[in-house]
Amino acid sequence: MTALILTALGTALVNNVVLSQFLGLCPFLGVSKKTNTAAGMGAAVIFVIMISSTVTYGIYYKILVPLDLEYLQTIVFILVIAALVQLVEMILKKYIPPLYKALGVYLPLITTNCAVLGVAISNIDNGYNFATSLASAFGTAFGFLIAIVILAGIREKSEGNDIPKPFRGTPMTLIASGLMAIAFTGFTGLI
Amino acid sequence: MNSCLKQLYNGIIKENPTFVLILGMCPTLAVTSSLFNGAGMGLSTMVVLVMSNLVISLLRKIIPNGVRVPAFIVIVASFVTILQFLLQAYLPALNDALGIYIPLIVVNCIILGRAESFASKNPVLPSIFDGLGMGLGFTLALSILGAFREIIGAGTVLGINIPGWDGITIFVMAPGAFFVLAALVATQNYIRLSAGKKPRKTCADGCSGCSGCDTSINNDKVKEEK
Numbered sequence: 001m002t003a004l005i006l007t008a009l010g011t012a013l014v015n016n017v018v019l020s021q022f023l024g025l026c027p028f029l030g031v032s033k034k035t036n037t038a039a040g041m042g043a044a045v046i047f048v049i050m051i052s053s054t055v056t057y058g059i060y061y062k063i064l065v066p067l068d069l070e071y072l073q074t075i076v077f078i079l080v081i082a083a084l085v086q087l088v089e090m091i092l093k094k095y096i097p098p099l100y101k102a103l104g105v106y107l108p109l110i111t112t113n114c115a116v117l118g119v120a121i122s123n124i125d126n127g128y129n130f131a132t133s134l135a136s137a138f139g140t141a142f143g144f145l146i147a148i149v150i151l152a153g154i155r156e157k158s159e160g161n162d163i164p165k166p167f168r169g170t171p172m173t174l175i176a177s178g179l180m181a182i183a184f185t186g187f188t189g190l191i
Numbered sequence: 192m193n194s195c196l197k198q199l200y201n202g203i204i205k206e207n208p209t210f211v212l213i214l215g216m217c218p219t220l221a222v223t224s225s226l227f228n229g230a231g232m233g234l235s236t237m238v239v240l241v242m243s244n245l246v247i248s249l250l251r252k253i254i255p256n257g258v259r260v261p262a263f264i265v266i267v268a269s270f271v272t273i274l275q276f277l278l279q280a281y282l283p284a285l286n287d288a289l290g291i292y293i294p295l296i297v298v299n300c301i302i303l304g305r306a307e308s309f310a311s312k313n314p315v316l317p318s319i320f321d322g323l324g325m326g327l328g329f330t331l332a333l334s335i336l337g338a339f340r341e342i343i344g345a346g347t348v349l350g351i352n353i354p355g356w357d358g359i360t361i362f363v364m365a366p367g368a369f370f371v372l373a374a375l376v377a378t379q380n381y382i383r384l385s386a387g388k389k390p391r392k393t394c395a396d397g398c399s400g401c402s403g404c405d406t407s408i409n410n411d412k413v414k415e416e417k
Contacts, residue, residue: 019365020365021221022216022217022220022221022365022368023217023221023295024217025216025217025220026216026217026300029216071272071276072272073272073294074268074271074272074275074294074297075265075268075269075272078264078268078297078298079261079264079265079268082261082264113298114217114295114298117294117295117297117298118291118295121291121294121295122291125291165380165384166377166378166380166381166384166390167373167377167380168380168390169380169390170213170373170376171373171374171376171377171380172373174369174370174372174373174376175369175370175373177369178366178367178368178369178370178373179366181364181365181366181369182361182366185364185365185366
């Protein structure tokens with residue numbers, strides 16, 4: 001149990017998915033204008049990453065390994081994730097409309113979020129067992145949620161600031177992310 | 192032949208994917224900690240881009256419109272898998288340095304963006320040159336960024352020490368990548384503003400500003416939802 005918590009903490013804070021591995025940058029920069037939409041995006045990412053890690057883990061060890069087809073990993077994973085997101089969207093729309101209303105807008109944007117594919121592949125590369133895979137998937141997604149909500153907070157606060165014209169928008173957001181990345185290096189000694 | 196050269200010029204200078212369009216930021220930030228890694232990533236992406244443009248252009252009349260994106264993804268993923276095996280066999284050092292970012296070439300916006308906006312609409316030869324131009328432009332940009340971060344951050348060029356300069360370590364670490372890209376986008380904005388143009392929309396202006404991204408297809412869906 002302690003090992004699982006350490007894995008989750010490590011992937012959430014020490015090797016933060018956005019700030020130290022640069023995965024999922026597009027939604028991180030794109031959907032971080034307001035705190036509540038950022039939180040919605042973060043929640044949707046947790047949801048999709050947990051489901052896709054479970055499914056890709058099962059497919060890899062129950063189908064690809066017994067058939068000696070490990071080399072199809074990349075192709076199978078990306079297709080499974082793309083199909084899965086569509087499926088989740090349809091299921092939510094039909095059966096859990098409130099959750100769909102909250103997450104729906106963000107789901108299509110997640111299909112090509114490299115963090116989702118990244119977690120699936122790195123779980124396999126590291127040879128994690130099922131429980132550790134889930135812990136690392138949750139940690140990664142939670143790390144994304146933390147990072148995007150903090151960035152959205154910073155962007156809301158700095159909205160009215162008098163920033164030199166060329167630095168407005170993307171450059172300032174990137175500098176804020178860089179400063180957050182420096183702060184997150186402080187977690188290095190945690191584990 | 193002239194139009195092919197135009198495609199090359201377009202990819203390397205006029206619509207450089209990194210410096211002008213600001214696309215494919217994940218690999219741009221992640222692997223430019225040294226010149227070797229940056230150039231390696233650029234060349235790997237170029238190989239996949241040229242091959243996928245070639246095949247998609249050949250199949251452009253066969254692939255039904257409704258399933259074109261999954262079809263493109265399968266084609267791109269196949270070439271990424273082939274590339275991964277070639278690197279493992281012949282360039283293990285580069286393979287170890289780039290690690291997980293090699294399979295992630297599949298979700299690079301530049302590749303699916305070019306498939307969607309160019310290769311699926313144009314004949315084979317221009318598509319190959321488009322892939323070559325975009326790939327070279329990406330390689331050039333990653334090499335420049337990699338060299339810049341290596342010189343400033345580690346005080347080396349391709350691993351050889353520069354005498355009398357120790358480097359500012361933060362620039363080879365993750366935060367440095369954000370700062371370098373911020374400076375790059377700010378420079379581009381400055382040039383555009385001085386020329387009286389508006390700054391180019393990038394990812395941070397909302398996902399709908401992401402022009403070359405495969406999420407542009409998803410963007411339509413998002414707009415419908417709203």
